[in-house]
Amino acid sequence: MSHSPQTIIIAGGGIAGMALAVLLKQGLGSGLEVVVCDPAAPEAARNAPGDSPLRVSALAADGRRLLQRLGVWEGIASRAQAIDSMDITDSMLADPVRAKLLSLSGDVGAGEPFAHMLANDHVLHALAKAAVDAGVELCEARVERWRWNGAAAGLSGTATLSGGAQRQASLLVAADGSRSRLRALAGIGWHGWGYGQTAIVATIAHERPHAGRATQHFLPSGPFAILPLTGCRSSIVWTERAADVPALMAMDAEDMLTEIRRRFGLERGSLRLETWPVGVFPLALGVARRFYADGLALVGDAAHQVHPIAGQGLNLGLRDVMALGDALIDAIRIGLPAGGMDLLRAYDRNRRTDVIAMAVVTDGLNRLFSNDFTPVRLIRDLGARLAGRSSTVKQMLIREAAGVGAPTRN
Ligand SMILES: Cc1cc2nc3c(=O)[nH]c(=O)nc-3n(C[C@H](O)[C@H](O)[C@H](O)COP(=O)(O)OP(=O)(O)OC[C@H]3O[C@@H](n4cnc5c(N)ncnc54)[C@H](O)[C@@H]3O)c2cc1C
Structure with missing residues (x-):
């Protein structure tokens, strides 16, 4: 007996949402329907961006490796x-x-x-084209609401799109940015300032x-x-x-x-x-109290927003994509539901420490350096000079910035 494939809807076709769509569709092919809903998504695939970008990002080595894996x-x-x-x-x-x-x-x-x-636009354009090539559906609509129908409906939910259409899915991924409406509607708290x-x-x-x-x-x-x-x-x-x-x-x-x-x-x-x-x-700084709700997962800025002092916001989002994407591919391959609570809780546990650590580090750096109180200046200057004398500390800082952690020893 052949089963129809599960559907995942991704609300938000920014870099995080689009990267997740490509990862899932390349990983599962006809075994999964992937829909990206965002009024801007089809245009991101169609139109090549210009040569004088305003929004650019420092992409850490692990994020670049993800783009390489996705063929973009x-x-x-x-x-x-x-x-x-x-x-x-x-x-x-x-x-x-x-x-x-x-x-x-x-x-x-x-x-x-x-x-x-x-340039953010160049990354997004390349990902959106890869999404179309892999068979992702780009839908020119916002997701206005998500209702989880639970086990009685075979672990699925209903997304209401702008314009009123409704779509069924096994999982809704909210990748709709730091002011995520879907996070708020799901009742997930947001802590920050x-x-x-x-x-x-x-x-x-x-x-x-x-x-x-x-x-x-x-x-x-x-x-x-x-x-x-x-x-x-x-x-x-x-x-x-x-x-x-x-x-x-x-x-x-x-x-x-x-x-x-x-x-x-x-x-x-x-x-x-x-x-x-x-x-x-x-x-602003903000971290969602949970990165999931019933049949819903948060990725990218919808889950966390950090100060750009270390250029890490998007890099954190791409780490969410790798964690959630690989967990979903493994689960769906063996027939598990995409919106299963065990999977969503494991995703939350997997990402929370990294996200909180980055929120604390970026917040602390900003407080330490956006400051001209003389004792604070003396302490931070001493700390930086000591760090500068140690090649081990410098190598550690580089690897942390690259998102690749400690060097592996054989
Ligand atoms: C000044 C500045 C510099 C930065 N520099 C860096 C850097 O160097 N390195 C780095 O890693 N990060 C950096 N960041 C952070 C980075 O820009 C963000 O983390 C990243 O763009 C977030 O991507 P995203 O896909 O999660 O969300 P977004 O880019 O916000 O995308 C959200 C998408 O969701 C869509 N949307 C919204 N609501 C809905 C809905 N209801 N339904 C469907 N779609 C919806 C929107 O149209 C949008 O396309 C910087 C940030 C700032 C402000």
Whole structure:
């Protein structure tokens, strides 16, 4: 007797949701129906993005390995800029020289940098095309509601889409971002706080090459990150006190560039804004109380939102994708239900420690460095200098940033 395959609906076709769809469909083929619901999803597959990205991410080595496994890395590798080294400075805005506090460099494997910079749109476009090629259905609708029908209905639920259509599924994955409506409707609590800080984001063309170096200037209002992109270009993520941002946003491009130059430094020669207007993102921390409900799993920012100080939000989401995706493939292959409570609880246990650890680390780093109280500055500078003297600590920091953990010993 042949059974009809189970269906998984993924609400949210951002990078996390789309990567999960590709992983599941490539892993199970005709053994699973996968539907990605997002008004923006079909367009992400159709339209190739432009060459001057605003939103970019540092993709850690384990996330890059996932893209390689999904067969999308080769198509975007030429657009990726390796981060070969990272300099950290701690100074006041008016300081003429930003002295280096810590320098990190090194690969996580032979010729494998610990991270690459990539435009979010390029990653998403490649994943959306791979999803279509694998047979994922991209549905141009939002998921408005999810009702779990329980064991009586063969462990399935009903998703109501924008426009009123209803679809049955064995599992709904909410990958609908940090303000997840589906998480709220499922009654899952969200613990966290706003930082009273805003990230200002822009792409800057500069005269002199960056040599694959990322720089993080810790300034009293927050970190100012300079992240290398292909060519003589870098992305800046400038964390500023939220109260000071409206005045900055009222500036014209020339004045804004002057403010950027004060922070960016002179090392890379003359600067030009490649994207205008700049992007603004209010910053907050949040972790869902549970990463599941009846027939529902949370992935990506729907499950956790962290400060971008360490460039780890999306990387955490891709680790959710690997954990949930591989558990689902194993379960469905042996005929278990996708929405089974044991599987969902195991997923929660698997991811919670990593997520909480990253939330604590990013929150602590931001508090420690967005601060010009002299004793705090002395302690953090001492800590960074001690870390800088130990090659073991530096190697550990690189491997943690890459998401590959401790080196394996034979
Ligand atoms: C300034 C800044 C810099 C950052 N830099 C980095 C970095 O360097 N490295 C890194 O790892 N992370 C970084 N991050 C974090 C990273 O951008 C996010 O973690 C990541 O984009 C989240 O992806 P996602 O797919 O989970 O959610 P999103 O990208 O938010 O996607 C959610 C999707 O869900 C859709 N949606 C919403 N509601 C519904 C619904 N009801 N039904 C269906 N679809 C719905 C939306 O249309 C959207 O497409 C940064 C963040 C910021 C703000």
